[in-house]
Amino acid sequence: MRRAASSEWLIDALALRVSASGDMTLVYQLYSTLRTWIQHGELEAGVPLPSSRHLSQALSISRNTVLAAMDRLQAEGLIVSRRGAGLYVAKLPTMPLPVDPPATALVEYSARGQALLDRCATLSQHYHAFAPGIPGLDLFPHAQWQRLLRRHFHQADTAWFSYQSLGGLPALKDALCDYLTLSRAVRCRPEQIVITQGAQQAFELIVQLLTDSGESVWMEEPGYGGAQTAFQAAGLTVTPVPVDEEGMNPALCPAPTSSPRLIYVTPSHQYPCGVTMPVPRRLALLECAARHGAWIIEDDYDSEFRYDTPPVPSLQGLAGQAAVIYVGTFSKVLYPGLRLGYLVLPDPLADAFRLAHARLHREGNYPVQSALAEFIAKGLFSRHIARMRASYRQRQACLRNALSPAIEKGLTLSSGHAGMHLLAELDNQTQEQRLIELAHQAGITLSPLSRYYLGQPQRAGLVLGYAGAPEDELHRAGRWLSQAWLSLHEGRKPHAKLVYCP
Template sequence: MLSLPPRQSGTTLTQWLYEELRRAMLSGRLRRGASLPTTRALAAEYGISRRIVVEVFERLRDEGYLHARVGVGTRVSENLPEDSLAGPVSPSRPRRAINPLENLAQHAVHGWPVRPFRAFEPALSEFPVELWARLTSRCMRRAGGAILAGGDSAGLRALREAIAEYLGASRGVACSADDIIVTSGAQQGLDLLARVLLRPDDSVWVEDPAYPDAVEIFRLTGAKVVPVAVDAHGIDPKIGRARCPRPKAIYLTPAHQFPLGMSLRLDRRLELLQWTRKEQTVVIEDDYDSEFRFSGKPLPALKGLGASEHVFLVGTFSKCLFPSLRLGYIVAPQRWRDPLLRLRRQVERYPPGLPQLVLASFLAEGHFARHLRRMRELYAGRLALLRSEVGSRLGGLLQIPDVEAGLNTPAYLLGSMTSREAVERARRRELEVWPLERYALARKDLRGLLLGFAALSDRQIRKGVTELARALG
């Protein structure tokens, strides 16, 4: 039988069993591939409830430490989550040759252990890894030396054409391949725009609360960040003009405000476009997860509305496909294209060729549209379950607003508990939550948590809400 150290005073049976099994696997006392006793046998051996053993086994399976098969039983995984941090391989565990595509598949299924309520990760286990591998193999065979030799600083033309077609159909943006610059993710896109468009002491309107990495990029250029509080309908241009009447640029997330989730109301969109065009103020539209809108009509991008030649649209495939793809894009007005490409050539030359070629095929052959349809349905169900569970278990403590989009949602605290206290209590139960105040710039009225749902199974959502209720109750 499996020998485990005695439980320390103050440690629950569930936490003791989880930590000791995990420690045994990481230390090698439980070898990779080794069979574990049945839940019934382990419960009898230590005189604990079988329900506790089943719960711990399920958690370890969810986190990638165990796998179970009918007729085989439960075994230690051959690839533990901590392997991605491993240094030199010990002689007792020789390194085998790893196929990069196989490694991608392992990451998509296991990766870092996903715990409730991880906010920024899509459902990686649902990504069609085998299809992506076949496309990669086919693209490599057909491209040959051409894809190895170099690239265009604006990005592969086939990918830019596919992105332009997608944006025209789904976001109402009339653009061509010549308007698009492929970037190594949205973060690089924002960095290029900040360095080309802004000079020290230029003023930039930023929604409050906001995406902190974007705010930091603007500050690194020496620009003055002007927080403009959002309300239930997004940013209000009148409030912004009262605070700073002549900004050089405006940064916003109009499709799905980060992190509060509302959409910018149409009349404000039109007012903002008309005024910024007149004042020659550029608008940076971060379209970070607009693909995941679960109800109502699709909202056109600001860039898709009239008189938007001064609007830059920044998009990414990290949220809708997988983060390590590191591909995004800028739709730029033509007069800014050359300055952006000059800077691009100085800092990176061009984006990697093979991933662009595979993504172009993924888009052009309809796989992207099919994947998005599946994910919208999946995420809509997970958000509905999270809202239902929070309503039934945390009523009076937390309230999730009527937001129907994205990978995460705000949850507002209703009682007297501070966000900091709520986060500390939740993290003691190993829940991944962030306070809404983390994203505030000048506001002092935000009190709540950011909860992710996209990467969580139904069981994880239910268990996570149960743990959160215990933490906050």
């Protein structure tokens, strides 16, 4: 389709591409087709275009449609008008046709970026039985929450729709301060709280303000993958510290190792092992942090859910104004899509974190925060937690009952005194891997304990989430897992009809 091409050939080519049955308007189809040909040099500079009358008749479209497309091309400088002679293709630099890169071409990510992508491979897209960290979304008071949201959006202060730098809506910080003081023995004032878009953003803010690349962070081993990823993505040296029956044990930190800048712990309910750190170990950890000049990150992700033991006060409350940064989230007690978490900061850090958060993340969603503040202040939040606690206790009991044939033969489960998951101890890594393979074939999501190790896994097991699935599903999936485990444990080949129907 060059200069020598007649206008009839051009019209024939356009007729193949412009159709009233297309998804796009006729104006856009005509405009985009000619634009592409001109930009790629398929229509050379100086080539005359058919008249609008001729085009409209030949393509059976309105003349106004043709004129609109030509006006747009002319406005963009792709065609020019010559008085008394019509429209011509303008003289432009020729754009090469796009060429697909060879299949062997690879994108080179940074070492930090590649480490981040490697960690992303552990993300689950299936939220049925056994998916850890997923709350009972079927139990959430959706209608009540929607009414709150609609009212708070309708009554929202106009200023809330602008940029904010308060560290969160004051009403939410007030309500949250009261709740944490009473339920978690956290010592704080509203000014010490910064509302974030989840715990993950809180971790990122901590490492950006308090660490430099290459500095050391001590991390529970095994531990929470989200925190591991945040630390590694920031270029920190992550030192895994073994977890025993009392949580992280600083005395087991591998030597030699540099003094940590941060120490990350989940003392109320260690993730994923499920143990609770007793007061003597907490005091030892505080002393260790003070000796190294380190900040402790206390991740209190699901402490609301305790079933047969009294609640344990927060490490932050025990420490007073020591170097403890308390991180909480609403993802487990409400729903992950809410994307709200919070930091409780020592006084010297509060203003700096508030300003940095406003600059880096442009805080917002004040109408949603306002609805949540009312949800907490009116006692709806506490009632919801009480309901979830009772339901989760039942769901855990259902899972234990489904696994009872395997338990009778030696399968060991964690105590389950708190939280939203159980840890099933396995005989070895081979058994763990084989169960993962069988579960994948059956369409079941299993989380191996080995995934939570940064170093060589020292134990084999499965992290079994039960909070997010109804009891009938937990019963079916638990029965499947019991049969699969028994087959492997007893050295039998798993039955070919060992299937699971979600």
